[in-house]
Amino acid sequence: MTTRTVSRVRSPMVYRIQNRVSELLVHALLLAIALFCILPMMLILSASLSEEGQIATIGYGLLPRGFTLEAYEYIFKVPGQILRAYGVTLFVTAVGSFLSLFVMALLGYVLSRPDFPYARHLAFYVFVTMLFSGGLVPWYIWLTQGLRLTDKVWALILPYLIVPWYVILLRTYFAGVAQEIIDSATIDGAGEWRVFFQIVLPLSRPGLATVGLFLILMYWNDWWLALLFINDRNLQPLQYMLYNILNNARAIQANVAQSAGAVLPLNTVRMAMAVLATGPGALAFLLLQPYFIRGLMAGAIKE
């Protein structure tokens, strides 16, 4: 915008100054918005590094009250439970996102083929589930009484396997693969599976990456399925463990305060747990956010 032809009405000098001032104003506003978005996370980090005594007397602050790793030491003194929760979350995230992406990509591919005679029927079959659902109660009863998923690790994976919106996104990406490439491969004798694995998937890498990353964060951040289906402490994912610690003091005793006699630094331990639960996800976000943003923008102005 700054390089645009200068207006004939205002003098160039005045225009340039006006332009500069308004640009600085825009930067100030955006900086304020960015801080509004990030500061809450800084607050958690600072609180986790604070001294418990100071939190109790002065209260939380945007900067650490004192500086200590006490809360983290406390958690890792008896690390069994939190390491287990990490394990559950890692397993669910890895297996869940992979399975989900695979099943959705297969469906998206079939839907994207112009010469598939049942594409419309299949699309309608998917589509109905986006418009209508039986609601929480029948779903919950079917999964617990019918499929008996209570306290099974699959309860944390299977219910999220297909997200119709992502199927649509994948279909759009796959439909963008030039038909000529696929046709020439078919003439050379490639079957459907080969076309899918060796042509369509590699050529749709940006789309797969975008959806894959959304899936990874969906599984990493999930606590809802655990809230409904998991009672066994050994199957708690990280987010659910944190939910428990936040909402009842007894859970914190059970999960981290196993060393008898030690006084529990409750306030700072909560915050340290939140940092530990966010850390890897936040790191993944920082590394991969350019893809997210690009993928999202491509989706917003697709076709």
Next chain:
Amino acid sequence: MLQLTRSKPIHRPRAGTQVGRVMRTKTATRLAMALPAVVWLFIFAYIPMFGIIIAFKDYRIADGIWGSAWSGLQNFRYLVSTPAAWRAIRNTLVMNGVFIVSNTICSLVASVLLYRVQRSIMARFYQAAMFFPYFVSWVIAAVFVLALLSTENGIANQVLARAGVESVNWYASPQYWPAILTTLNLWKGLGFWSIIYFAGLLGINEEYYEAAEVDGASRLQQALYITLPLLLPLVTVNVLLSVGRIFFADFGLFFNVTRDQGMLYSATDVIDTFIYRSLTQTRNIGFAAAGGFLRAVVGFVLVLGSNLLAHRIHPDRALF
């Protein structure tokens, strides 16, 4: 009708020919490829739909769905005579309404600001910072909200104390929560929606602005007569689609951030939390199912209607 498929004519080769045989194996393979998804959708989406008959039963776990006695409209009668149900419906509609308006306005403003400095190095930082909360779970959000609002050592009460104002017991004062929840909803959604609108702005041909500037149009005039009309279809569609889901609240926000405090229900209990509690705490299953059934029906009509309307405005953004 469905946007899910490419709209190209299907050529059905005649049976018996070479091409016909190749085509049939191709179709068979494709059906096999779609099979896992088809089976999953059947088990996890279609079967539960039939479970909706629970709403018309006096459901007892021991008797199962088929064994439980029919109760006609008993559950529905009980539901409409419960003030808490009406309160949940009101809260859902009001809060979602406020969310739609605040989200749309703020993300539009943010996207215009981003557009103004798009070539600066800072632009990518702003985008990333704004997008970050979208990937933070509500459980984590509940943790920092506690650090802000805790009665004894929260930051909000420290600020009030410094200003000489008496401290507030936030988790027992429902009157503040509509504002708190709106702020948090903005915090989480702002980045996502401003990226969508930013992409929309990038799609506007820059020549329009250049021509307007040559004609001496001010920035405000450019915004009113170029940006707004060209972005309007995208905005309308997004608002319509959100309105279609106005009966569906963000469970994570209302459940976690309020820490499910009973004192706050008058302002924060929404349909989703109400049904969840009826299912898991008061164990009134038929009642919860009746609520879910009503919502599913109203939701279906709204989602269908809003998508049909959205399709007329902006075919790409709608479902069909």
